[in-house]
Amino acid sequence: MGSCVELAERLHVAADGNIVPGCYDLRILRHRSTAILARCCRGSPTVFAGILIEIARLPMFDTVRHVPLHVVEWRAADAQAAIDDIVADALAQFDQARFWPAHPQDDGARDGETSIYFGAAGVIWALDYLSRAGATRHAYDFVPVLDRLIDANRRQFAKLDYHAHGSLLFGDLGTLLVAMRLRPDAATADAIHERARANNTLPIRELMWGLPGSMLACVFMSEMTSETRWRELYVKQAARLLDELADTELGPLWTQDLYGSHQQWLGPVHGYAGNMVPLIRGWAWLGDDQQARVAEAVPRTLMANAVQSAHGAQWHPVAGRTGEPRLWQHCHGAPGMVTTFADAPFGTPELEALLVAGGEFTWHAGPLTKGSNLCHGTGGNGYAFLKLHRRTRDERWLPRARAFAMTAIEQCREARRQYGRGRYSLWTGDIGLAVYLWDCMTGEPRFPGVDVF
Numbered sequence: 001m002g003s004c005v006e007l008a009e010r011l012h013v014a015a016d017g018n019i020v021p022g023c024y025d026l027r028i029l030r031h032r033s034t035a036i037l038a039r040c041c042r043g044s045p046t047v048f049a050g051i052l053i054e055i056a057r058l059p060m061f062d063t064v065r066h067v068p069l070h071v072v073e074w075r076a077a078d079a080q081a082a083i084d085d086i087v088a089d090a091l092a093q094f095d096q097a098r099f100w101p102a103h104p105q106d107d108g109a110r111d112g113e114t115s116i117y118f119g120a121a122g123v124i125w126a127l128d129y130l131s132r133a134g135a136t137r138h139a140y141d142f143v144p145v146l147d148r149l150i151d152a153n154r155r156q157f158a159k160l161d162y163h164a165h166g167s168l169l170f171g172d173l174g175t176l177l178v179a180m181r182l183r184p185d186a187a188t189a190d191a192i193h194e195r196a197r198a199n200n201t202l203p204i205r206e207l208m209w210g211l212p213g214s215m216l217a218c219v220f221m222s223e224m225t226s227e228t229r230w231r232e233l234y235v236k237q238a239a240r241l242l243d244e245l246a247d248t249e250l251g252p253l254w255t256q257d258l259y260g261s262h263q264q265w266l267g268p269v270h271g272y273a274g275n276m277v278p279l280i281r282g283w284a285w286l287g288d289d290q291q292a293r294v295a296e297a298v299p300r301t302l303m304a305n306a307v308q309s310a311h312g313a314q315w316h317p318v319a320g321r322t323g324e325p326r327l328w329q330h331c332h333g334a335p336g337m338v339t340t341f342a343d344a345p346f347g348t349p350e351l352e353a354l355l356v357a358g359g360e361f362t363w364h365a366g367p368l369t370k371g372s373n374l375c376h377g378t379g380g381n382g383y384a385f386l387k388l389h390r391r392t393r394d395e396r397w398l399p400r401a402r403a404f405a406m407t408a409i410e411q412c413r414e415a416r417r418q419y420g421r422g423r424y425s426l427w428t429g430d431i432g433l434a435v436y437l438w439d440c441m442t443g444e445p446r447f448p449g450v451d452v453f
């Protein structure tokens, strides 16, 4: 293994004619996007192919962030037992006044969190969803606590930076949606509309805090009510969102104004994929030109930002980053890109190949040390396999999803032993894993709170 200049010489290509000066170290080039690699090769396909082969020989995976798979055979009865354990524990630990305790692994979370992301709204939604789906016989009437949940969330959210936004994952847009699901009424629907409409003029942000989240809320509300006002609001916000999609050297991208900086995030929570989620979910509401724009943009952006290796394709959290990509989880990296775009109602041969390559990378990287959860844990990564199974009908993906499930069950139990308690959170805790386990049993992926509400 050496420099690109040596490689070019071995390939009988004049190095000075085909390698851009400075692009010498394969260990650095490995972490550059396909577009940058191609530029370094000055368009020589021979050198480009040679570089990819050499890069493929480099050791890849970070053993600090990944753990080996548990070699345990998939058993649906074990998955069901784990769901039952998680649900029973969540119900047993529920406190009418204080909801659930926070977990030490959720940085910054306090006891009694209320959000969809890592608070009571997410746990209550998931418990109700699992019951509706037939995944558990446990039942609990949360309706009497809904008003208190909404009030507590408004108090918590008022202290946060983006308190003016209708926030799906942290604000009352999320808690009101849970109320609408459990106790539908016109006043709640009106309140959701008002909060979603607030995003019409505020900075777009991303799915967690801003306008893409309110677009997704419109999709959920249309499914729950069949009122036409949700489509009208969605169409207005979709036009604004697509207006801000800008062509760049690295394909069409949004620049997120987030946490005090302006960056081109890529993932499904803070970035490009997250902005595409509501456009894909509300596809039928887009105009022909908007559908064409999205269908043309996605393969181009994904190709331009993919970091290729023998183990598959990976993406940085932020476009154009050149350091070592370290995060291979749902919120940042290949798994979340695959989970999002494997639902795309369009495709090109390049996009199909890239999605499979992202799945392969996720598989070879292995389960995550951060635990069993959805946002940055083993369960979340497993959704990439379930989505690929549905898109490709390739037999290899479902067993992989289920292998991650068995490992995630053990990780969840180990964490319970270590901390002496469960982790009560939809995106970062045990109940999210329970939804993933159910989806592994049915083989039908529905990422909670995104694909289904």
Ligand SMILES: [Zn+2]
Residues within 6 Å of the ligand: 329, 330, 331, 332, 375, 376
């Ligand atoms: Zn995360």
